[in-house]
Amino acid sequence: MPELPEVETVVRMLRPRLEGRTLTGVRVGPRRLRVPWQRHWNAQLVGRRLDHIHRRGKWIMISLARPDSGDALLVHLGMTGRLTVAEPKTPRAPHTHAVFHLDHGKHELRFQDPRRFGQIRYLPASEHARLQGTETLGPEPWQLTTNDLAAQVCRTRRCIKAVLLDQRVLAGIGNIYADEALFEARLHPGRIALTLARNEVDRLRRAVVRVLDRAIRKHGSTILTFYYGDDERGEYQNEFRVYGRQGEPCRRCRALIAATRLAGRGTHYCPTCQAVS
DNA sequence: ACAGGATCCTGGGGGC
DNA sequence: TGCCCCCAGGATCCTG
Numbered sequence: 607m608p609e610l611p612e613v614e615t616v617v618r619m620l621r622p623r624l625e626g627r628t629l630t631g632v633r634v635g636p637r638r639l640r641v642p643w644q645r646h647w648n649a650q651l652v653g654r655r656l657d658h659i660h661r662r663g664k665w666i667m668i669s670l671a672r673p674d675s676g677d678a679l680l681v682h683l684g685m686t687g688r689l690t691v692a693e694p695k696t697p698r699a700p701h702t703h704a705v706f707h708l709d710h711g712k713h714e715l716r717f718q719d720p721r722r723f724g725q726i727r728y729l730p731a732s733e734h735a736r737l738q739g740t741e742t743l744g745p746e747p748w749q750l751t752t753n754d755l756a757a758q759v760c761r762t763r764r765c766i767k768a769v770l771l772d773q774r775v776l777a778g779i780g781n782i783y784a785d786e787a788l789f790e791a792r793l794h795p796g797r798i799a800l801t802l803a804r805n806e807v808d809r810l811r812r813a814v815v816r817v818l819d820r821a822i823r824k825h826g827s828t829i830l831t832f833y834y835g836d837d838e839r840g841e842y843q844n845e846f847r848v849y850g851r852q853g854e855p856c857r858r859c860r861a862l863i864a865a866t867r868l869a870g871r872g873t874h875y876c877p878t879c880q881a882v883s
Numbered sequence: 884a885c886a887g888g889a890t891c892c893t894g895g896g897g898g899c
Numbered sequence: 900t901g902c903c904c905c906c907a908g909g910a911t912c913c914t915g
Contacts, residue, residue, distance in 0.1 A: 607908060640891075640910095664909080685908055686893080701893090721892050723909060764886065773910080781908065870888065871908065 608683040609664060610747070610778030610818055612826035615840060616689060617661045623691040624656050624668065624708075624715065631707035639703055640684070640725055647728035650677065651706075663743050663777025667729075676731030679706075684723030690716050744776045747815055752808045759799045759807055766802060766810070767795035768869035779814065781871045782827060782849045787814040789848045794880045795873050796866070820845065848874040 608616070629651050634643040655671040656679075666689070668679040681689060690699075694714055698705070704717040704726055717726050745754065758775045759766070769775055770784040779787070788795045790813035793806060802810070821827065826840035843850075847857055852865035852874055861878040 609909095682909080684892095684910085719892095720894065721908085723892070725910090762885085768886080771909085869886095872906090 607685050607780055607782065608687065609780035609783050611783070611821035611842065612840065613661050613664050613666060613683065614822050615826045617659055617666055620689060620691070621659050624659060626655065627708045627713070628655050629653065629706055629708060630710050633705045634703065637703060640722055641727050644728070650728055650730070651679065663773055664780070676734055678729045680727050680729045681717065682725040684719060684721065684725065686721040687717065687719040687724030692716055742774065744774050747776050747778060747818055750776045750811060752811050755811050756804060756807045759802055762799045764799055765795060765868055766793060766797045766799050767873060769799045771869055771871070783817055783821065785849045785874045786847060787817045789876060789880060790817050792879050794882045795868055795875050797882065848876060850874065
């Protein structure tokens with residue numbers, strides 16, 4: 607499930623393959639996408655040069671060069687989404703929902719997504735602020751201050767894991783890295799957010815950044831479906847401390863990792879290292 | 884008002 | 900062995 611480290615890995619893979627190329631055609635379908643493709647987006651895209659690729663939270667933003675600087679092709683990988691750059695003669699994988707032709711047929715950017723939780727859409731510059739606005743997407747974890755996080759945490763009775771998963775609080779955390787960061791911070795995922803002391807909030811913020819930095823260095827986690835580049839797998843799944851390890855011994859204290867359900871998500875924690883209080 | 888649940892979707896894994 | 904059911908989850912909408 608691509609979260610921030612996986613999306614960052616994909617962006618780094620795409621940059622040398624896409625930046626500077628020209629979009630010469632778009633083919634979408636035949637199946638309906640989660641966000642239906644608007645036919646008039648084609649006219650906005652064809653002929654444009656792909657200028658710069660960057661990540662915001664779990665979103666991939668492929669910005670388009672002039673005339674309307676700030677327009678972008680926006681991709682969210684959802685659960686099983688994948689972006690690849692291939693030569694047209696290479697057979698297309700099943701569940702390829704969108705193909706963007708580049709440089710008059712020499713290459714193409716493909717979007718495949720078996721589970722179709724992903725999104726792909728054209729974002730005009732005029733709507734840019736809406737995505738960036740804090741009502742939809744909070745700061746990048748490295749920009750989040752302890753004060754910011756404390757302000758969000760102290761006003762809700764949601765469990766702390768639900769707060770970490772809330773993209774408005776900070777952008778990019780999903781189920782895996784929420785569990786891993788809470789273990790790193792030695793906080794129980796079910797703690798009511800407003801019961802966290804200031805030093806615990808600070809510990810959590812620093813744990814989030816540490817876990818994400820480590821995961822990016824390992825090219826993210828590959829579980830079933832995440833690949834980047836040409837079938838390259840991330841390695842961070844080998845570093846998991848709690849995620850998916852229920853019944854296995856804690857690497858720190860040897861107690862058995864527990865599993866429960868919080869915020870509608872499978873949740874993994876060490877009952878000893880992450881005591882409730 | 885706010886928190887938790889339902890929803891979408893499919894491949895894969897477990898159980899019988 | 901084979902089949903069926905259920906489960907995984909990001910974001911959004913719904914319910915109590």
